[in-house]
Amino acid sequence: MRSVDEHLADILLAVRPTAPRETGLQETLGTVLAEDVTSPVALPPFANSAMDGYAVRACDVAEVPVTLPVTGDVAAGEGGRPVVAPGTAMRIMTGAPMPEGADTVIPVEWTDGGREQARFERSAPAGNAIRLAGEDVLAGDVVLPEGTLIGPAQLGILAGVGRAHALVRPRPRVVVISTGSELAEPGTPLGPGQIWESNSYALAAAVREAGGGAYRAGITADDATGFLDQLNAHLPEVDAVITSGGVSMGAYEPVKEALGDLDTFRFEKVAMQPGMPQGFGVAGEGRIPVFALPGNPVSSFVSFVLFVGPALRKMRGLEPGPVPAVRAVTLAPLRSPQGKRSYLRAVLTGGSVTPVTRQGSHQLAALATANALIVVDEDVTAVPEGTEVEVIPL
Numbered sequence: 001m002r003s004v005d006e007h008l009a010d011i012l013l014a015v016r017p018t019a020p021r022e023t024g025l026q027e028t029l030g031t032v033l034a035e036d037v038t039s040p041v042a043l044p045p046f047a048n049s050a051m052d053g054y055a056v057r058a059c060d061v062a063e064v065p066v067t068l069p070v071t072g073d074v075a076a077g078e079g080g081r082p083v084v085a086p087g088t089a090m091r092i093m094t095g096a097p098m099p100e101g102a103d104t105v106i107p108v109e110w111t112d113g114g115r116e117q118a119r120f121e122r123s124a125p126a127g128n129a130i131r132l133a134g135e136d137v138l139a140g141d142v143v144l145p146e147g148t149l150i151g152p153a154q155l156g157i158l159a160g161v162g163r164a165h166a167l168v169r170p171r172p173r174v175v176v177i178s179t180g181s182e183l184a185e186p187g188t189p190l191g192p193g194q195i196w197e198s199n200s201y202a203l204a205a206a207v208r209e210a211g212g213g214a215y216r217a218g219i220t221a222d223d224a225t226g227f228l229d230q231l232n233a234h235l236p237e238v239d240a241v242i243t244s245g246g247v248s249m250g251a252y253e254p255v256k257e258a259l260g261d262l263d264t265f266r267f268e269k270v271a272m273q274p275g276m277p278q279g280f281g282v283a284g285e286g287r288i289p290v291f292a293l294p295g296n297p298v299s300s301f302v303s304f305v306l307f308v309g310p311a312l313r314k315m316r317g318l319e320p321g322p323v324p325a326v327r328a329v330t331l332a333p334l335r336s337p338q339g340k341r342s343y344l345r346a347v348l349t350g351g352s353v354t355p356v357t358r359q360g361s362h363q364l365a366a367l368a369t370a371n372a373l374i375v376v377d378e379d380v381t382a383v384p385e386g387t388e389v390e391v392i393p394l
């Protein structure tokens with residue numbers, strides 16, 4: 001059997017980041033920059049007021065109280081070149097350009113707020129409440145280096161430096177294909193021997209949560225030719241394929257049957273529980289990665305966390321890194337099969353973790369109550385209560 005680490009290493013070797021594409025500003029959220037973004041101008045581009053108040057010369061309000069004539073208003077967006085003459089004041093608004101002649105701003109709260117003339121109760125040194133040009137960014141500064149993940153703040157500064165587009169690695173597009181003649185669409189009645197199809201919904205949701213774009217191809221019956229036709233139809237549209245089911249030892253294993261003989265594919269047992277039967281390879285002219293995950297719902301979900309999640313990070317242009325884990329004390333004893341790394345569904349609260357009672361790889365409802373996976377190494381078969389263990393938060 002291959003180890004979890006070996007299987008992941010094979011996958012990471014085969015996947016590559018998506019090709020950079022010029023993308024509209026709003027669509028860059030969750031993507032990774034493929035260029036250094038510089039600012040064409042200084043930010044702020046001009047000295048401006050940080051407060052609503054009066055633009056004056058500091059020397060004119062050095063002795064207070066003092067009353068000065070108010071010669072006009074400077075609003076934000078002012079495009080002219082207003083001038084504050086000695087011994088006068090102008091009302092100024094937050095974000096408005098500093099008028100010539102003025103070297104300080106007196107907040108309106110320190111005055112009587114007059115329009116024709118204003119009485120100043122407090123003085124301030126030169127430079128008070130003024131935001132200088134270039135205080136945030138100088139023209140030509142790199143504001144976001146290549147490789148930056150675009151979140152709301154990063155999208156904001158893209159807009160702030162005037163960009164309507166950016167060169168980014170698009171979210172990987174992923175199709176999820178579920179195989180199984182027993183599967184019925186949720187919302188339709190169950191026939192004899194049928195269950196509602198859940199894997200493609202969970203996996204597509206996991207892809208989206210992991211920063212990819214996902215769609216479901218629907219259900220394919222247990223027929224290798226039909227599966228292959230469906231796979232080939234989707235390959236030109238996607239950056240990766242996830243299949244569920246049809247990879248183990250049964251008489252009807254369409255995924256394994258369709259892809260098992262290709263020399264770009266491997267179906268193997270990975271030393272883990274759940275998720276032992278795994279397939280991975282590349283298909284089509286685009287050498288599109290195909291993750292052939294086991295059909296048991298908990299197995300496909302855990303496989304996603306361990307293998308597809310890191311691969312999607314690499315495809316997005318991020319460091320795949322180790323799957324983030326924490327340490328916590330188990331509040332119950334744990335059991336694990338010899339030679340397999342177990343991923344026990346569990347509830348993590350603060351520094352302690354409790355495995356859920358139903359650990360079967362078909363027990364999807366139990367998975368839905370968990371928020372973490374406890375990792376028990378291959379060579380450990382029993383862990384006493386009170387032991388510190390490795391935990392992957394979900």
Ligand SMILES: Nc1nc2c(c(=O)[nH]1)N[C@H]1C(S)=C(S)[C@@H](COP(=O)(O)OP(=O)(O)OC[C@H]3O[C@@H](n4cnc5c(N)ncnc54)[C@H](O)[C@@H]3O)O[C@H]1N2
Nearest residue numbers: 178180197198199200245246247248249276294295296299
């Ligand atoms: N003789 C052996 N049998 C099995 C082995 C083995 O090593 N030797 N491995 C077991 C393990 S472990 C797993 S995991 C499963 C994997 O099987 P497949 O990937 O071939 O998946 P299926 O047989 O198609 O389905 C397994 C199970 O999951 C249900 N399922 C499948 N797809 C969905 C879906 N989209 N939504 C909800 N449920 C789904 C399916 O009805 C089956 O109950 O093989 C074991 N057998």
Ligand code: MOO
Nearest residue numbers: 274275276299361
């Ligand atoms: O290894 Mo399978 O994934 O348990 O059910």
